[in-house]
Amino acid sequence: MPREMTRRDFLKATTLVGVLASAGSRSFGQSSDQINVAIIGTGEHGRTLLGYLLKIPSLDVEMLKLFLDLTEREEASFRVPNFKVAALCDIYEPHLKRALDIVGQPVPTYDDYRRILDDKDIHAVIVATPPHTHKQIVLDSLQAGKHVWCEPPLALNLEDAKAIAKAATQANTVFQVGLQKRYNPTYSHSVKFMRTGILGKPALVHAQWHRKTSWRLPVRDQALERQVNWKLYRETSGGLLTEVALHQFDVARWFLGSLPISVTAWGSTVLWQDGREVPDTVQCVLEFPNGVRMTYHATLTNSFQATYEFFSGEFGTIYLSGAIGVLFKEADAPSLGWEVYAQRHRLGRDEGYMLIASATKLLELGKEPGEVGFADRLENNEFVVALIRFAMAISEGKKVAAGALQGLEATAIALKAVEALTTGTTQTIKASDLQLD
Template sequence: MKKIGVAVVGLGIGERHLRAYHRDARCQVRWVLDHDKVKAKNLADETGAGIASSYEAILKDEDVQIISIASFDDDHASQIIQAINAGKHVFVEKAMGIRIPDCKAMVDAQKKSGLCLQVGHQRMFDLKYLEALRRVREGEFGPITHIRTNWNGNGDWALKDIPVHMEKKLNWRIYNEFSLGLMGELASHQIQVANWFLDEIPEYVVGSGSLSYWKNSTRDSFDHVHTIFKYPSGAHLDSTVIQTNWYYGLEEAIMGPKGNFELENGRFISQTPPPPPGIKQLIADVEKKVFQTLPIGGASWVVEPKSNLLGDVILNTYPLPDSTDLQFIAFMQSIRDHKPITDIIRQGYYASVGAIMGHEAMIKRETVYFNKEWEI
């Protein structure tokens, strides 16, 4: 069977795309394209790909069936629509774009063409996430009342010692002109998880963010963001992303009266049996002498600390296959089957819409409501 020709555009996170296709016996990587010519040459030499002279040259190559896009978020719309119009299937990194009309135009182009379009949300292929979702869908978990996520790191993303004329091209993530910053690069993954588990689209979002530490002469994207999304069921997503302290790392907690799914480490912590009624708890605490004396109010109940329960693993099968590899395998299979995975398109679109809403809420310092015109 003839191999599927692939071109990879953008070799930052796109390097992972390239390696996934290179490992897949069904594929032949024909072209790479990147502003960093040295990196492009090194990866082209390693994988046997050519270095494309331009995006237009890739579009004209009839032996390219897939274009995998990991370029500036603001370039996605034009590149995807051109690719689809040229008859190419497209894999694109999140966020789909930085403007909602652009995101909708990409989805409309895909629907009209029937070609495969997949957005990079690998949690949809993570087996522990899928098992947790099954338990939610089948009613084992009970209602979801709250989703709490954070993604903490300590670094500014900015590449150093690069030519001045390449500054924005290579450091595009830290400029609002080209990206949604932390909302697009990180929070969009967690918005997708919330939308997916709740099976809802947020009604509105409020948020706050600032550039408090990683300041330089040109960066304008926030280095910490905090957004709260309200969903029709009454549940909330409370999302925090910071770049100034890595201690709490990545956390994605699905919460309800029956327990927590701690998705990032694959565990379920049950809250049953329920705690005893308040009066019984008070009597027990008196007997255990757990009170402390406060300077202004006498005896008071000791604040309950965070639970240190480890809970139970969601899946007993380890090691789990890499979800990033699985998403590319699924993408290739959808092309072979001539069947776009419509739920992934929908999830990618609404995660991008949520990231744009959150970004706008922080920039404008106002509540941003979902507009019915954005539905697909």
Template sequence: MSEQNSGMQWNRRDFLRGSSLAALATLLGGVRLVRPAASAAETAAPGGERVKVGLIGLGQWGRDLLDQLLRLPAAEVAAICDNYAPMVRRSAKKVPDAVATEDYRAVLDNKDISAVVVATPTHRHKEIVLAALEAGKHVYCEVPLAHTLEDAREIAQAALKRVRQVFQSGLQLRSDPQRRFLLPFIRSGALGHMALVRAQWHAKTSWRLSSPNPEREAEINWRLSPEISPGLLGEVGIHQIDQVSWFLNQWPTTVHGFGSVAFWRDGRQVADTVQAVLEYPDGVRLLYSATLANSYEADAEVYYGSDAAVLIRGSSAWMFKEADAPLLGWEVYARKDAFYKATGISLRADASKLKSQGSQPEAQTEAADPPVYFALEAFLRNCREISNAVRDFESLYGDTDPKALAEYLTKEARRLPAADALDGYRATVLALKANESVVRRQPVSLSPEMFELS
């Protein structure tokens, strides 16, 4: 997901956090799922020096990442890079004090820069990421990690060897407090027996970009080149498909992909509309669709269980109970939202307290922070945490025992939740195999070994 259209932004709202396991169990009935306010420790700005970051890739998505980095107190954007000079000049206006270059090696050679964010086109990731790791930088790499399984494996294996460095895959939903709040709901069995999952991403946008320079136009339309494009399932679907596998805590065994150029018939060979059916071990199937032809209903995921369903749409989530689901009793206090022929019961952690005081819950407000904000925040915090922990270890024990260092970091470093190299590799495998099924027009089997790094 290197240079995405503006319609591909992820919105989020802080969900109210559950205060106890008992509260979680009680609130699993047919509700609007809202993460509680974060604790002071979570929301406090981290102390210490800011992380000096180099951003490589200044297409549309790269510029969005720049905007988020500039909002983060822990970030100092020290360098920006793109191989196209007008892109560099455009972004340099936002960070006039940063080094601006067309050569990524100038960023990696800068000893003051400790971390890089790689937001180039997918097929350019490998060269830059491997060089960044070799230069000792912490790396945030957008997903998919690469446009081939071989390149993705090489990136992940190199990252896992670098215990002194943070490598974070750009699976932003894994850092989103909303999704992390929903994770125990989905996994707990509160929905009853899981039957199926449906997810979609719909946005009317062509993906085709224009330029007065024919060579430049061909370069920026890499997503429409079948030789290097991971397609809609790789560039967009990877996030939602990974979220489903993460929530279900298992990987699919087969993917059936379908695709066509349904609307943008401009000579392209990469499908503008795709569907995928992913079969999971317990008989659960994910039905996924993505299209560039229509924006209706935008992006959403629905988890269907025998007792209830959970709908995640944009920055909100609701639970819809079946008529024969167990009655929990708390429902009388919750706000209810109408959805066609169904009613979603709004969940607030303070609903019972407000009711007893004779008050009505106020409408929830939308937070301005998208999941990528939290992903980058986690990256910066983890960079500083790991760097400090490495210095502490080496001051006490020296730098000759990498195994002991790895164990020390696992135990002592307090990392924020984020997708690591293995997470990124597995998501990339699944997305590329799903796209392969679309291209080949036949099912693709997925063995457990495919998701492991030898």
């Protein structure tokens, strides 16, 4: 038979309810600090970011903490950010309609970004428009007091890129550049090994990006051809060098800890003879200090071996591709001690040791680090981590991994490569060229 609830019973029950509510909050990762964000530019990449933004609340919080590389204090207070998509903006209506379908509920839409900046309830904007439009949008957004995520390149000329970087460094709001590899847990974990001198003296770097695709989108009205297919024309795009290579050049600059001294580039249109003005295949050589060179190639004609970077030195090679990081040691490399515990990974005839972020903590959670599939740990996706870090910078004042100066450097290297390809001459890169007046 039920008995009358005593005061002690009441206190126990209310305490339990509080604990369960707290646990529920941790499970769903919701925060009372809602961040209202608008997407300016709902093309392919804008919609990609939108999709990840919407998936964040459903992620496993404990797993996510691992891939964010949080301190103990940060872990204790961490909550998955409560983003709300507050508005969408694009001058091309079909893109807006597709973005609305992704959101799945009514959201204000605009064809003029300034309408978004007038809305005081919108805290942040993600600028994913073509790069030749970035300058005015970003400057206006910063002036309006918005937090800004800007996709790279910052601009298609160095003067505009420097103007953006200067305004961003002077703003009281957060400015983050979408250099997503800087937020990839495998890469940020592996760069720590690079910093220890694990490779000895670095000797060479190589990277590639291969994907068989035309990049051409269907257009209902030919009058909009250059607007929709902006990636294919020189006035609005640097092609593979600014849209793809920029990210991998940035990885080399990050891992080697120095800017390249010069860049030489070549390009040709091999397969897609469709009136485009940028090559479908490019090759580059970047010279870094101490005689280290990076060779690079990207193509839209073939998908073999997809995308990767590797750094080789006297004692070994670090190989990176998506969520995979592997250390291949030379026979005369010194023992590191942890190799006997590391999981192995074979690439061709070579076998190396996997570099897995938070491997020890994954084991503590009952996970097998080397066998956790990429699809099963969306938390490890670099876009997700970058978006959450953007939110942490807004809500908690955390420092971004890719800010104005990193964005300017990456943009400058890519633009120098475009100039080298266009002129057929080697272009030098000086730190003084990147100084903000």
